[in-house]
Every structure is written in structure tokens, then in C-alpha cells.
Amino acid sequence: MNDLGKRIRKLRREKNLTLAELAGERLTKGMLSLIENGKAQPSIESLHYIAERIGVEVSTLLNDNNVEQLRVLLFEIEEDFKKISNPYIKKDIKKMKQMYEKIQIHREKLLGNHYEEIRLLDIATRLETFLHIDDDPSTMYDVIEFYEKIHAYNQVIHCFSFLGSTAFNRNDYRIALQFMQEGEKRVHPFLHLIDKLSILDMHYILTVLYAAIDDKTNTQRHLELALKIAHENKIYYRLDDFYRFTLSQAIGEGDEVKSRYYLEKLTQHAAFTEDKAATSMLAFFKAHYANNIEKNYKQVPSFASYLDYSIDLEEKKDILILYKIEEAYSYWAQGLYKEAIESSKNIEIPSYVHHPTDLAIMYQGFAIRALSHLELGEKELAKSEILYAYQGVNDFPDTLYKSFIQQAYEKIQYGKRAR
Template identity: 35%
Template sequence: MASLGERIRKLRKEKGLTLQALAGEELSKGMLSLIENNKANPSMESLAYIADRLAIDKNELLEEFSTAEIRKLLQEVEELYKVDIMSKELIKEYKTIVAKIQLYKDKLPFRYESARLLEIYSRCSYHAKIDGWKSSLKKAEEIYEGLQMINQSAEIHIFRAMTSFTEHRYSEALTMIQESRKVFEERVRILDPLKKLDFDYYESILYSAIGDGKNAIRIMQNAIDYSKEQQIFYRVDSLYRLAGFQAVLDKDIERKNYYCEKLRLFANFLDDEEMEAFSDAIEIHYLNTVSHEFEKANEIIDRNLAKHEEITTFLFTLEKGKALYGMGMFEEALVWLKKHEMWEFLHHPYDLSLHYEKDAYLALVYEKLGDHQSALEHAEIAKVNIEPMPDLPYKKFIMKVYDQINS
């Protein structure tokens, strides 16, 4: 961490000035040398004079880190920082980012680059479970507010609300999102289109998390309609996925077909195979869970397993096991159900409930194979997991299996 004298010497050399050239007529070369070597402290008048000769603001000399240094750090951090599906590898990268910013975070000046560094530091610290992220996030928000950067302030409000979501405080998170939205709408009257869609997206997720499918659909549809009106594709794929999945829960085949087709068209437009796989995943889930067309589901699963190896574990192994069970292929179903691993970063009750079905299906398979003890164990695991969840079809199914195995 450079001292005041070291910062003056560094800037002088960067500008190609000698001690005499910087000292000019108002400072002696000897006094400037003492200042640079931290053997004398300049008066505010001398500091203003030196800053003027260096063509910078005197506040930059008082700051422990130069603008150039902060901008360089931010550039390095932005190149490392990714907003992606959470994973252990991503958390390792976040820890690297936290270490890079740690030295600077408490002495950053009041400027955009500092706010962005503090925001990234807070986000990475939260996901990496490192203490201190709240105070840094508050400082970032204060700077954004002071600079009248409304969208950036809104981003912090959304992030703060979604930390409650990841900690499964769903009602609290919904209230926070709604209150934040009201604050920003009152301040700017009309939200930036992308920020409006962010609020819509998260509000719909949180409505569904508390089991209010009706309001979740209302917000989703409003957001989709708004996207069409504004010709904005931001979050459209996520909204189609949410709407399609909600349609499966509601057993609304017409609405499910509509959103799956929209998702496929959008995937084709972007040439995005992963998005297409998600559309198939919604269809497969409907076939297995609602219409019980197991052979058809299995056919679509196999087609995807051949194309999307990197996402098959998460999307298709459980559904493959369910399809095989439905087809009476119990040994094969057991193999696929055991392959399924639940992603540890799931937080939405829909996602959690769906994946808790694994143990219920294992209980059914073991019962068919004559291993009643294993069936009892897995039925109990499924019951314990599902009990805190909302009354979705998955909970009814799991409790029915539990009663069946224990009867």
C-alpha cells in the first residue's frame, strides 16, 4: 500500500518529470525529495500545488490508491467475475476475487469503480460464505446512491432480497422485492425496461415459491407481453421455462404446449441446444408425471442423452429412472435413479420437491425388487425431505408412497 510520498514519486516518474521540474518555483527540490521519502508532510497548499503540476485532483493524492490502480483492479476482477450457474468451481473463483479486493475494500474512494468493486466483493463473499459482505454491500449502495446510479442501486436491492430466497425465507424475499420495486418506481416513475423485467422475473419466482401460482402466472405473462411490446429478448427464455413448468403443475396441456413451443422457437433462433434441452425437460416431466406416457418420455430422454452429455445428470437421470419404473423395468430404473445427484445449490421449493421424488421412486423400485427394508428407508428419507415443502403434487405423491410402503 503506497504512502503519500510514494504516490507522488510514482506519478512524477509516470509523467517523466524530474524533481526540479515538479518542484517548479514554489517548492525546493530538497523539500520535494523529503516529501517523496516520507520525511516531511506537505501543507494543503503545497499538496494542491503538486497536484496541479501533476495535472490531477489533489484528492487523488490523498487517496491511498490511484484512479489508475483502482481501474486496473476492476478490469482484472471483471474478467474473472462470472454470473453463472453456481458450482464448487465457481465458488473457488469467487474466493480468488475476494482475495484480490480484500486489501483495497476499506480504503476505496467515493467513485463508481469503488462501488462496483465493493458490489462484486459482497456478491462473491456471500456465495463463498465469507463474513463481512453486508457492510461492503452497504458501502457500494451508498456510493451508487450518491452518484445517482439508479439501476445499480436496484441491482443491490434485488441481490439482497434474493439472499433471503437462498436461505429459504421466501415470504420475506417477496416482501423485500415488492418494497424495493415500489421505492424505485416512486423515484423514477417509469423503470428502465431491463430493470422492470428483472423485478418481474424475481417477483414471479417468489410468488411461486410461496405457493401462489396464480400471481406467479400473472407476473410472468405481464413480463412476456411487455417483452413483446418493447421487442426485448432479455429473460424471455427464463420466463418461458417458468411458465411452461407452472403449466405442468397446473396440468394445463394447452399452456404447456404453447410455452414449450415458444422456448423451442427461441432456442432455434439463438441456435442454443441447452435451451432446447430445457424445453424437452418440461415435456418429459409432463409425460412422466401427469400423462404417464412413459415410453414417449423415454424416447425423448434417450435423444437428449445422446446430445447433451454435460447437462444430462441434472436434467434427465431422474426422469429416466421414473420412465423406466413406469415401463416396469425395475432393475434398469434402479441404475438410473442411483445415478441422479441433486444439485446442492437448488433453493426453489418446486426444484427441491421435484428432486425429493428420487427417494420415493427408489422406495417403489426396491419394493418391486423385494427389498422391503431399503424401500422403508428411502420412503422415510423422501417424507422427511418433503414435509417442510408446500402442498405441491410432489408432496402428495411422496406421502402416498410413504403410506403405501408402510402399510
């Protein structure tokens, strides 16, 4: 900081300014003297004020040599950040702590004057949230304003997406949507400056969030906008996400034609990409289609062949759980209650699953197990299982899965027949 003080003094004298003239109304002459002598550290606001009074950029006060140093650091951090597949599992938490410590060494230099500084501050803010160090959104709003000053509107979208995802992960769906609506509004005048992938991301997230609060009109609107952008620009990014979303909607609505069409699209996409996770997800979707559209329960166990056990099950365990729920459903529907219980015995809800529809599907697994216990005369076990599922979906939008759980609850608790 002594070098900073020396640079301020040198520039002040070059401009023929006295201490009092530079201090102006926002700093005292004494404080400025301490800063110049390296005995006090200026705040970010004071640094910007001093730079403005002298008529230079803040980077001039800080010395541009720092930029190259931060650029090297950013390259390293970006490479490490790309490798974080799930910020809530142990191995990635360890990586994030190491990254955060590297950034913290340079934290006082991150004042938002260059892209490198802004991006490092951006990543540090995300890491603080993931590591539960600080989850105050005001820091990310500072980052957003810095990005806006350099017209980095792609990054503005990503920042609002992060704020939205933070609220979403707490199941605060409406707050998550408010963040994304604000982001959409702020970048709207600058859409011509934003790449199509970022716009596609924005519409996908808005689609998912509107669905989470059961706003069917806006869900469909953003889904159609996204698919239009993807088709017109021949973009395959996120296409599997949109196919999965649309297929889930179609099956939930009992639309056989639409369900078959998007199941074929999803199958083709998995074959084209040769992605192991995408192929494994076919086990669930084909079983889901067979159970709910075709009612071909005997075929469901054969879809286990799509599961690839070489993928990291700590990260992708929802894939196996979703398939096992469908397998249990098929056994239950055939009256094979012991097999249904066996298939569903390891069902749990991963901590990273938050969308109401995904959660409802998983809670349905407990309802299937409850109904199977009931048929085997194990009523107390049935009551325990169904109560957990029923309370879990109580505040969720109406879906095929919620309806199944509610009917199971009424049957187990009150002896009512399914409607």
C-alpha cells in the same frame, strides 16, 4: 497515508483554518494533528467529515489519480466476474479468491465517491459472501446507498437481487422475498431511469419467490408484468426462463392446452438460440409432458437424444438428473421396476438447487425408486428412500410432486392405495 495528511494540511491552510477550527466537535485537535503528520489513519466517516469542513470532495483528499487506477482494476475484475458461472464449484472458487485478493490491495480507497469505487466494493461484498468471509448484509446496504447517491438504480436492483439470492440459497424464501419487496419499493419512483432488462430481472425474481411461498396471485401478477415488458419491448432476455416457469406451472395444473403451447415455445426458443443447455433441458420437459399430460411412457427414453454431454456436467448436472427422474417415472409407470431403479441410481440433489418446486421434483426421484423397491419386495430399502423424500418436501407448498411423494409414503409405510 502520509500524502493524505499532507493534502489535508495544505487544503486547511489554503482555507485559513486552524487545527481546532477544522477539528470542530467531532475530532480532537490532537487526532487531526496525527492525521496530518501521517501517524494516524482517518476512518471513512472522519474523512467525509474533514472533506465537508474544508469544502471539497473526498476524492480531492484522496487524489483523483486513484480513480484511473481503480478504473483499470475494475475493468479487469468485471471481465473475470463475468466468467464465474457457478460460485459454488471449485474452479470458480479459485478464481474468486484471486479476484478478492486483487481488490483487497485497494480496499482502503473504496469509499464510495466514484462509480469505480462503489462497483469494486459491491463485487468485494459479493465475493466475501460466496467465499464465506463475511455474510453481513449491512455492507451491501452501504453499497446500495452509494449507488442511490449517484442515481445508479439498475445496480440498486441487482444489489437487492443479490441479498435475495443469498437468503434463497439458505432456503429462507420469505426473507428473500422481503429483500426483493424492499428493492421494488425503493426503485419504484425511479423506474423511468432503469433499463428494461433490470426491471425484467426484478419481476422474474419476484415471480419465482412468490411461487416459492405459494402466493399464486402475486406470482401470476409479476409473471404477466414481465411477459408484457418482454413482448412490448421485443426483449428475448430471460424468455426461456419464463417459458420454463410457465410450462412447469401448466403441467403441474394438468392444463394440456397451455402445456403444449409453452412446450412448443420452449422448443422454438432452443432452436433459435442454439444453446446447448436449453436444448438439453428439452429432454426433461418433453419427458415431463409425456409422463404427466400425454401418459405416453414408452416415448420418454427417446428424449435422451436432446441431451448434449459436451456441456459441463458439474455446472449443469441438474439437467441430466431431471431427465433421469422422468425416465425412471416412465419405467415405473410401465411396471419396469428394475429399469426404474437403474435409471434413478445416480440421482442426487445438487447443492445449488433451492426452489421448492425444483427440490420437490428431485425428491420425487427418490419416491419413484422407493416404490420400485417396494414392488420388488425390498421393503426396508423402500422405507429408507421414501422417508428421505417425505421429510424433504414436508414444509413445501402443495404440488403434483409433493402429492406423489405423500401418496407413496402412505403406501409404503401403511399399505394405503394411491388416491
